Amino acid sequence: MRDVFIVGVGMTEFGELWEKALRELITEAGLEAVQDAGVRGPDIDAMYVASASAGRLLGQQQLGVLALDEAGLAGHHVPATRIEAGDASGAAALRSAALAVASGAHDVVVAGGVEKMTDVLEDDATRALASSADMEWEGFFGATLPALYAMMARSHAAEHGTTRDQLAHVAVKNHEHGADNPDAAFPFTTSLESVKGSPPVSDPIRMFDCASPVDGAAALVLADRDTAEQLGGPRVQITATAQASDALALHRRDAITELASSQAAAEEAFAETDHGPEDVDLAELHDVYTIAELISLESLGFYEPGMAATATVKGRTTHGGDLVVNPSGGLKARGHALGATGLAQAAEVAAQIRRDAGERQVEDAQVGLTQAVAGTGGTSIVHVLEGGGEL
Amino acid sequence: MRDVFIVGVGMTEFGELWEKALRELITEAGLEAVQDAGVRGPDIDAMYVASASAGRLLGQQQLGVLALDEAGLAGHHVPATRIEAGDASGAAALRSAALAVASGAHDVVVAGGVEKMTDVLEDDATRALASSADMEWEGFFGATLPALYAMMARSHAAEHGTTRDQLAHVAVKNHEHGADNPDAAFPFTTSLESVKGSPPVSDPIRMFDCASPVDGAAALVLADRDTAEQLGGPRVQITATAQASDALALHRRDAITELASSQAAAEEAFAETDHGPEDVDLAELHDVYTIAELISLESLGFYEPGMAATATVKGRTTHGGDLVVNPSGGLKARGHALGATGLAQAAEVAAQIRRDAGERQVEDAQVGLTQAVAGTGGTSIVHVLEGGGEL
Secondary structure, X not given: OOOEEEEEEEXXXXXXXXXXXXXXXXXXXXXXXXXXXXXXXXXXXXEEEEOOOHHHHHOOOOHHHHHHHHOOOHHHOOOEEEEEEOEOHHHHHHHHHHHHHHOOOOOEEEEEEEEOOOOOOHHHHHHHXXXXXXXXXXXXXXXXXXXXXXXXXXXXXXXXXOOXXXXXXXXXXXXXXXXXXXOOOOOOOOOHHHHHOOOEEEOOEEHHHEOOEOEEEEEEEEEEHHHHHHHOOOOEEEEEEEEEEOOOOHHHOOOOOOOHHHHHHHHHHHHHOOOOHHHXXXXXXXXXXXXXXXXXXXHOOOOOOOOHHHHHHOOOOOOOOOOEEOOOOHHHHHOEOHHHHHHHHHHHHHHHHOOOOHHHOOXXXXXXXXXXXXXXXXEEEEEEEEEOOOO | OOXXXXXXXXXXXXXXXXXXXXXXXXXXXXXXXXHHHOOOHHHOOEEEEEOOOXXXXXXXXXXXXXXHHHOOOHHHOOOEEEEEEOEOHHHHHHHHHHHHXXXXXXXXXXXEEXXXXXXXXXXXXXXXXXXXXXXXXXXXXXXXXXXXXXXXXXXXXXXXXXXXXXXXXXXXXXXXXXXXXXXXXXXXXXXXXXXXXXXXXXXXXXXXXXXXXOEEEEEEEEEEHHHHHHHOOOOEEEEEEEEEEOOOOHHHOOOOOOOHHHHHHHHHXXXXXXXXXXXXXXXXXXXXXXXXXXXXXXXXXXOOOOOHHHHHHOOOOOOOOOOEEOOOOHHHHHOEOHHHHHXXXXXXXXXXXOOOOHHHOOOOOOEEEEEEEEOOOOEEEEEXXXXXXXX
């Protein structure tokens, strides 16, 4: 398997982008990535495009071809495939693209992701999110994602004594990070009181514990080593890509206070590199709810079970701590544009490693990790990114 | 890249399967394929699962994980990914699985596909099918797939003199084949008069020119050469896998009397093997409408433009002719279970090469080709299958 490099990064702002169509968003991110890489359209050998809900909400399938077509590249007839893995769709597209380069099948591959979630009926968006859970065992009975995560939070609290205050600290920390991110949908700070006083959604989860679905797109250009060296720009190496599954429905799992799929993916990813969790300088994690960041930190091996909350409160997961978790603001402050999220995570880590992160730059960022989760953990995808020369 | 073999094949019947849930269908096909291969569940390294419309029609995403979970394999945490490429989703899953084995990433991979299309509102199914076209340029204005294919048929008639009678011959031939297929949804013969007298859908396309959306699932187990040799059973080699794209909307293409994506995919596929179209003994093609089979035969290089209709009428595309086209009955008689179709095509070719096709066995079947098309040709995927020893 060949080495794989991120040679170009592109992102739209995240937010309520009513004036931009799905195809405009993916094209904007894709063109930015292609320009950043210094490649031309005809250099692209294949595209993988992620979207979780476009088929359902917009009636549009074949998103890969749509993106290729909109970029004016349909005449090149290169393969363009849509990848879907619920909330983890963007990371799944990145992984497919990375494997396509690693295998030698293609030299230059674009991984893109896009979602339009705001200009649909609220109930439709909620159901689209819930479709990443088990529809027959959970969704049919009215369980939405916050309800399922609330059960995880209560179980975590019963086992480890996790408090309402500790959950709020995650949101406050991620908004502090996101306030410095010009692409973030919610670039402002908040307070413990504000989070704890926000309207209840599904006890103990309150509105400001939740990441909000937004519109947005992100794209990365990947290339093999020879091509990356020819391009000569800054590059970031993908040193591990790992994906793991678990039962879709919570009741079919051994435990709901951990994410077994994230644990399995992280173990595989670290085995692929010569690093352990202690070597990671920054991580973009799936903080779709505040409890999710704590469980993720524990499942990925950064903290022992039950220790992530204290670490968060003590400031160990922000600048100057053990590692910076969600320097972009995470799903919470950047916003969660499902198909784009996994790629936005990788774009943030790449920017950090390239020292392009401006106000939110993580000091001495060498090794970064991304973790995407679909639904309540049916799928987890972990990537490890590192400097690959010319930085 | 390593050689890839189909070591196991499984299929449900196709049809109106109201009594079976999506998860039951995919499990039935998957278990049959796994038993046929002689592998055990824990031997499976990864799964790729195709479904075009489950997210839209059933509110269920993460189909890959659902299939893994339902098979009792969630505890193994192997990656399971859903692939979507409209009507070509099954072929896209097969291609992803084949590349995963070829790359060395995995040794044993299951490619599965499933669709439930009959127990939803008819209008929902029509819209789900149309979502493979360009929603903003075509679907929004009311264009459905038969309407778009009708334009292709009229253009083909204007250019090549294709007649109403010739179109009907495609349906009659495929029903003759399908009558011998126990898994077919419509296993009966029909007549030119019956096809030509069926209710108009979108002139010149009539009801019996159309493939009907049905329920069904299909699965294949793929393996590398070492594993295939250890298993020791009959095996079929995938000697080429090629995917190509074209503009989604008809008006953005150079011509609508051909499928440029199929042409590009076939050229690439034949270049990967040492075969040309003349070496192909049987082909499972995307006869979603009768005109589609004719255009496909020409675009794939089996006949010169405008010559496929005469060849069909003369019996050159059935047993004893140049090649047997859609020996299974094709989408027309077997039925079109979108996510399953591309895999059912490969299952049919594998069965033919293994001499397992019973009444519909193609004499001396050595080289087979499958072609899947999404929508009106935004995506085409071509596979070439050949005997791989132990037959």
